[in-house]
Amino acid sequence: MEKLNTKDLVKKYNFKFTKSLGQNFLIDDTVLDDIVESAEVSKEDFVIEIGPGVGTLTKELLMKAKKVCAVELDSELIPILKNELASFENFQIIHKDALKVDFNEIIGDEKSVKVVANLPYYVTTPIIVRILNENYKFKSLTIMIQKEVAERIDAEPNCKEYGSLSVLVQYYCDTKIIRTVSPSSFIPQPKVDSIVIRLDKLNKPRVDVKDKELFFKIVRQSFNMRRKTLRNVVKSLNLLVDSNMEKAFNNSNIDLKRRGETLSLQEFANLSNSIYEIIN
Template identity: 70%
Template sequence: MSDLSTKEIVKKYGFRFTKSLGQNFLIDDSVLMDIVEGANVSSEDLIIEIGPGVGTLTKELLKRAKKVFSIELDADLIPILKEELKEFNNFDLIHKDALKVDFNSLTGEEKSIKVVANLPYYVTTPIIAKLLNDKFNFKSLTIMIQKEVAERIAADPNTKEYGALSILVQYYCDTEIVRKVAPSSFIPQPKVDSIVIKLNKLEKPRVIVKDEKLFFRVSREAFNMRRKTLWNALKALKIGSDLMEKAFINARIDSKRRGETLSLQEFADLSNAIYDLNQ
């Protein structure tokens, strides 16, 4: 089995990075091992890896996991991955855009599913949103993402980072920062710091909501115009003023507050109040 480093594999195949795909390959072994350890991969786990690059992280996952599905968009990486990982019979390579994969069909009845990814920054939020909104039955998601996005995911109310992404992730998951990662840990080097963050899926959502679609719409609209009061921001819902006023009273929330001041529970209370009045 080849034990070439990421740099050596890139050189061996003359691989050229595609800027439009946001490719930054990890070259720091300590970070790689921290991802594997952070994901707590065991022989019971089916791993979904998004963006395997040249397969250095994939190899470590394959040594520990029951099976690894690696999803790669770049056609130039497919033959490299097939060659470098040909000795593993628990490896399944999927040449596809991860945003178009039906993860529930892919994993079937598997009980212990973990997602591991060194995501291109431009698809971070869409991928996270897809995995959560599609009700994909994973245990945890351990991902390398841009520092600013990780801070938004883990943000508390009354901070500038707190927003619709914080609400989405914290509704479904506990969040845990595994480690920070410097630009020098990659080739080519990104211009920003990265963070490995782990999202542990809750058995049931953190708060009780009567209509999830409405709950997320209320939170999105509340953050769309951050400087606006809730009263003005939620005009986008096109609900009558009398009904909206009553919803604020029933939820015990001051309509002059801004969205960034509301906790997850308060967003649930407000969306539930609106739902009740519309029945």
């Protein structure tokens, strides 16, 4: 079965791109193949695709997956997708904003769930954060996103890319960068490079924390006050009286003069657990 040709479909339906929806459709078959291959989709997998465009990636996934559920916001694309993919009985389309969809309702009793998508740039971070924070039942996300965000996700301590998004994703997932994608692989061409990255959900979070909300509160504030010492960060949260400040840092074996960007996930966990024990 032939691949759908994105350029031909755009021309056939006289489709007009909507800039506000971050529409950049993939036209490079080698990238398409790399996404599908790295996602390791099989007939056991229920695949959720966010932002299917004209269905180029969708068709490749449909030939390998048990079922593909595509979530598309643009009403102009719905009839194109329905028409071009009408021959696939394992295709479902939901005309909704992916930030408002109840993914648990979509997933139902499915056991093996994978997210595969060329994510619209403007929703990249909110989608990732939502899928992780709301604890949806998925095995992996194989997504094409802007290079800058992928580098933040994959970053390690002591570099400018390392931030709260790095900690959030690595708390829940293993990360693996698959490949870089140039602007010429899309129509219209974006102004930045993209990266295909795979996130594999861990069986349990990477570090043990006594209070997840407290852990992420400290993480977020540490990067919101990036140039400040951890002492000032913790003080700004009004979690401890001054007399307990040194105790919290001593118990977690962390120098209170350090900055948050130098802490590993385990050190963030140690600090939040130490503070938790003092305040409870």
